[in-house]
Structure formats: structure tokens, C-alpha cells
Amino acid sequence: MRFLIPLAVFLVMVIFLAIGLTLDxxxxxxxxxxxxxxxxxxxxxxxxxxxxAPADFKGQVALVNVWASWCVSCRQEHPVLVELAKRKxxxxxxxxxxxxxxxxxxxxxxxxxxxxxSAFDADGKTGIDxxxxxxxxxxxxDRAGIIRHKFTGPITPxxxxxxxxxxxxxxxxxxx
Amino acid sequence: MMCSxxxxxxxxxxxxxxTIRFxxxxxxxxxxxxxxxxxxxxxxxxxxxxxxENLIEELRCLVCQNQSLADSDADLAKDLRDxxxxxxxxxxxxxxxxxxxxxxxxxxxxxRPPVKPITVLLWTGPVxxxxxxxxxxxxxxxxxxxxxxxxxxxxxxxxxxxxxxxLEG
Numbered sequence: 453m454r455f456l457i458p459l460a461v462f463l464v465m466v467i468f469l470a471i472g473l474t475l476d477x478x479x480x481x482x483x484x485x486x487x488x489x490x491x492x493x494x495x496x497x498x499x500x501x502x503x504x505a506p507a508d509f510k511g512q513v514a515l516v517n518v519w520a521s522w523c524v525s526c527r528q529e530h531p532v533l534v535e536l537a538k539r540k541x542x543x544x545x546x547x548x549x550x551x552x553x554x555x556x557x558x559x560x561x562x563x564x565x566x567x568x569x570s571a572f573d574a575d576g577k578t579g580i581d582x583x584x585x586x587x588x589x590x591x592x593x594d595r596a597g598i599i600r601h602k603f604t605g606p607i608t609p610x611x612x613x614x615x616x617x618x619x620x621x622x623x624x625x626x627x628x
Numbered sequence: 629m630m631c632s633x634x635x636x637x638x639x640x641x642x643x644x645x646x647t648i649r650f651x652x653x654x655x656x657x658x659x660x661x662x663x664x665x666x667x668x669x670x671x672x673x674x675x676x677x678x679x680x681e682n683l684i685e686e687l688r689c690l691v692c693q694n695q696s697l698a699d700s701d702a703d704l705a706k707d708l709r710d711x712x713x714x715x716x717x718x719x720x721x722x723x724x725x726x727x728x729x730x731x732x733x734x735x736x737x738x739x740r741p742p743v744k745p746i747t748v749l750l751w752t753g754p755v756x757x758x759x760x761x762x763x764x765x766x767x768x769x770x771x772x773x774x775x776x777x778x779x780x781x782x783x784x785x786x787x788x789x790x791x792x793x794x795l796e797g
Binding site for chain 1: 691704734736
């Protein structure tokens with residue numbers, strides 16, 4: 453009995469520390485989950501005369517992927533997005549964050565363009581409005597334009613299959 | 629990713645045989661890093677400048693999470709300092725600057741999180757632990773034999789005397 457109390461305290465500490473170890477401190481919970489996608493109206497990467505705004509992807513489940521040609525992890529994630537675009541399961545919109553237009557275009561030319569359209573956020577202000585802190589980031593947006601999920605970091609095939617696609621299918625299945 | 633200013637200077641040092649040169653280069657790297665983070669900001673009012681400077685010390689950089697916005701060299705930290713500067717310079721309050729950031733990045737940007745149901749344990753935890761330890765010590769203090777209990781009863785004393793006499797006799 454005398455040893456039970458310290459043992460209990462120790463076990464509780466172990467449990468808390470073990471939970472702490474499984475959490476990723478880099479992952480900042482987004483305050484946007486369940487809220488409408490923040491408004492913007494930006495020129496497109498491919499054509500500065502055309503604009504892209506959240507209204508353009510309303511009415512469908514969509515991915516918004518924040519990317520940049522200077523971003524190393526985006527290079528790693530890119531083949532997964534190109535593959536996903538080929539499957540035509542969900543449109544992918546790009547938010548080209550703090551990039552040079554020529555660099556962005558050259559990058560898409562070289563590695564393939566999975567995006568239905570990319571917004572060109574040269575000064576990164578829209579990125580800040582969307583709470584972007586580490587490119588790449590990917591938002592899942594439902595038909596009503598509500599952000600349902602945010603993934604920070606490069607999408608791997610596992611994350612796509614196990615997390616993103618099930619959610620996308622579920623959102624596509626539910627009536628808007 | 630911009631935290632790498634320091635890391636790369638450390639990496640350059642590896643393999644060089646001169647220890648003192650290591651240290652000097654390392655220190656130079658440290659200072660080069662922090663010198664970058666300081667920008668000159670013009671305010672039309674010294675009070676605004678003080679508010680701005682206090683504020684960026686209280687806000688966390690999301691890229692280099694152990695640095696405040698004031699300390700961080702990250703590109704994003706610079707952009708966020710620009711935003712905070714703009715808000716303060718335009719005459720809005722600190723709360724409005726804080727709200728701008730928490731709306732986008734959540735309470736995570738605050739080094740001092742607000743008291744909410746989810747943070748109650750964070751704020752009261754140390755006091756609760758202190759109370760628990762105090763309670764524990766108090767309870768165990770009472771269980772310890774007191775001096776009074778160590779003293780012999782009359783009966784015991786008589787027995788002791790008898791034993792002593794037996795030994796002597």
C-alpha cells in the first residue's frame with residue numbers, strides 16, 4: 453500500500469510523457485477548421501490577367517495546396533499531387549507562396565502541373581491570412597467553402613490514401 | 629527553414645582542426661544571426677514603439693518555435709513583424725494585433741496562453757502540485773512518532789529499574 457501511491461504518480465507521469473512524445477510540436481492546430489476559407493482575389497500564376505478567388509472552387513470538394521518553387525519539401529510532395537491530379541478525384545488549386553512568377557512557371561513546366569489553377573501570392577499576405585507557416589500546406593475544403601482539414605508538410609502516398617482521400621470521399625458523399 | 633543561418637555556420641566548422649577558430653566562427657555565426665533580426669522601425673509616437681517592442685517579444689515565431697517574433701530571422705517572422713508594425717502604427721491596440729495573429733495561427737503564437745477550459749490545468753497545475761505535496765507531507769508528519777510517545781510510562785520505568793537492579797545484584 454505504501455508503494456502504491458508513488459507508483460500511481462509515476463505511472464500517471466509516464467502516461468502524460470508518452471502522450472507528449474507522440475505529439476508533433478511542429479504541427480500548429482489551425483483555427484480555420486470549420487470556418488469558411490479566408491477571402492482573397494489574386495492573379496493566377498499562368499496568366500496575371502486572370503484572377504483566382506475562393507468563389508472559383510465553391511460548390512465542389514477541393515484541395516488548396518500552398519507551394520513554392522524554392523520549397524524543398526514541395527519538390528518531394530509534387531509527384532504525389534501529379535499522380536492525384538491524373539486520377540481526377542478532386543481538383544487541386546495552388547497557392548503559390550512568395551515566389552517569382554518565372555521560377556514558378558519553370559517549375560511547373562519541368563515537374564508537371566497538377567493544379568487546376570494557382571493563385572500568385574507574391575508578398576505572402578494571403579498566406580498569412582490562411583495561417584500558412586510552413587510550405588507546403590494543404591487544405592481540404594468542402595462544397596460550402598468550409599475548411600475541413602489542414603495538413604502541414606509534404607503529402608506522402610500514405611497520408612493521401614489513409615487521411616486525405618477518405619475525408620474527400622466522405623465530403624463528396626455527403627450532400628452539400 | 630530560415631533558422632538554418634545558425635545551423636549552417638555550425639556545419640562549416642566541422643572538420644577544421646583549430647578549436648579556437650571553431651569557437652570564434654561559431655560566435656560570429658550567432659551574432660550574424662541575431663543581427664539580421666533587428667530592423668529599424670520608425671514610429672510617430674515613442675509609446676507605439678514601446679508597445680510594438682513589448683508585443684513582438686510576447687509572440688512566438690511559428691517557424692523557429694523557440695524564438696519570439698523579435699528574435700527570429702525567419703522570413704515569416706519578418707512578415708509578421710511587418711503586420712504588427714502596421715497595426716500598431718495605424719493606432720490600433722495591442723489586443724487587435726494579438727487578435728490578428730490568433731485568428732490566423734491560434735493561441736499557439738502567444739507565449740502566455742489565455743486561461744481557457746483547455747489551459748486551466750496549465751495555469752493551475754503548479755499550484756495543485758504544490759498543494760498535493762504539502763498535503764502529503766502534512767499527513768506523514770502526523771504519523772511520525774512524537775517525542776511524548778517515546779517517553780517511558782511509569783510501568784515501563786519501574787520495570788527498567790527492576791531490570792537494572794537485577795543486573796547489579
